Amino acid sequence: xxxxxxxxxxxxxxxxxxxxxxxxxxxxxxxxxxxxxxxxxxxxxxxxxxxxxxxxxxxxxxxxxxxxxxxxxxxxxxxxxxxxxxxxxxxxxxxxxxxxxxxxxxxxxxxxxxxxxxxx
Amino acid sequence: xxxxxxxxxxxxxxxxxxxxxxxxxxxxxxxxxxxxxxxxxxxxxxxxxxxxxxxxxxxxxxxxxxxxxxxxxxxxxxxxxxxxxxxxxxxxxxxxxxxxxxxxxxxxx
Numbered sequence: 578x579x580x581x582x583x584x585x586x587x588x589x590x591x592x593x594x595x596x597x598x599x600x601x602x603x604x605x606x607x608x609x610x611x612x613x614x615x616x617x618x619x620x621x622x623x624x625x626x627x628x629x630x631x632x633x634x635x636x637x638x639x640x641x642x643x644x645x646x647x648x649x650x651x652x653x654x655x656x657x658x659x660x661x662x663x664x665x666x667x668x669x670x671x672x673x674x675x676x677x678x679x680x681x682x683x684x685x686x687x688x689x690x691x692x693x694x695x696x697x
Numbered sequence: 698x699x700x701x702x703x704x705x706x707x708x709x710x711x712x713x714x715x716x717x718x719x720x721x722x723x724x725x726x727x728x729x730x731x732x733x734x735x736x737x738x739x740x741x742x743x744x745x746x747x748x749x750x751x752x753x754x755x756x757x758x759x760x761x762x763x764x765x766x767x768x769x770x771x772x773x774x775x776x777x778x779x780x781x782x783x784x785x786x787x788x789x790x791x792x793x794x795x796x797x798x799x800x801x802x803x804x805x806x
Contacts, residue, residue: 612795622733622741622784624795636793639698672740682788682795683731685752687740 579603579686581673586691593663597691599656599673604686607631607651610676612684613658615669625671626658630679641667663695699723703785703798709806716772718783718801725765726789732761732770735800736781744783745770780805 585597597613613625626647627636635647646659656673670692674684700723710716720730728748733741743752745761748768758773772779785798 621800622735622786622797624786624793624797627793627795638794677746682729682791682793683743683746683786684733684741685743687742689740 579675581675581686581688583671583673583688583691586671586693588694588696589663590697591664591695593695595660595663595693597658597660597671597673597693599688601654601656601673601675604675606649606654608679610678610680610682611647611649611656612674612676613647613656614672614674614684614687615667616672616690617666617669620669623669627676627682628656660693663693665695667693668695669693698794699726699787699789699796701785701787701796701798703801705801706799707802707804709804710775711806712775712777714775716775716779716803718770718785720763720768720770720785720798722766722768722787722789726787728764729787729789730761730763730768731786731788732759733784733786734779734781735784741784775803775805777805779803 580602582600612627628647644662648657670690672690673688675686677685702721730748732745735741749761760771762769783801
């Protein structure tokens with residue numbers, strides 16, 4: 578059974594930093610690209626970032642480019658999101674999502690999310 | 698970036714009704730369009746991929762169609778458990794960004 582478990586969400590002050598983690602199980606992690614998708618309270622879904630199966634290619638939404646860094650450790654079946662220079666508008670539930678393929682660019686499994694609140 | 702316009706933003710229908718949601722892309726995306734269902738407090742779930750392919754395990758009352766810029770998602774006979782918000786998602790412009798529609802909140806009348 579595919580499982581994705583996010584962690585690391587907390588309340589952080591504007592300008593602060595945070596690292597989210599996603600522990601994956603139930604599939605061959607290094608066969609698939611992985612994504613982060615977020616959802617602000619009461620709002621729709623927003624794709625945040627993508628990393629290729631080997632970590633060699635990464636992509637970001639314009640709203641986070643230059644502030645967030647996606648990475649993965651295939652030896653630990655783990656995905657990460659380093660978030661710097663956080664803003665109030667980054668407040669959201671952050672989902673880890675598995676790509677359908679090595680580069681299909683859509684999501685067949687999702688975690689339950691971890692909540693990031695940016696507030697003073 | 699490709700923009701996705703999803704309509705309606707909300708919809709109220711009766712059990713047994715046929716329900717249709719549309720999604721329009723700002724440029725041709727071939728069939729690179731997916732549909733997700735999100736129930737309150739839950740993560741999204743993939744229902745339809747590549748515009749018209751039903752994900753394994755998803756009931757056959759759900760269907761999708763379209764190509765190019767205009768896409769349709771249909772529930773043939775609405776069930777109480779279908780209450781959710783539905784999102785379209787495109788992935789044509791490689792490399793990303795990947796974009797979602799604004800969502801359609803479906804309620805029972």
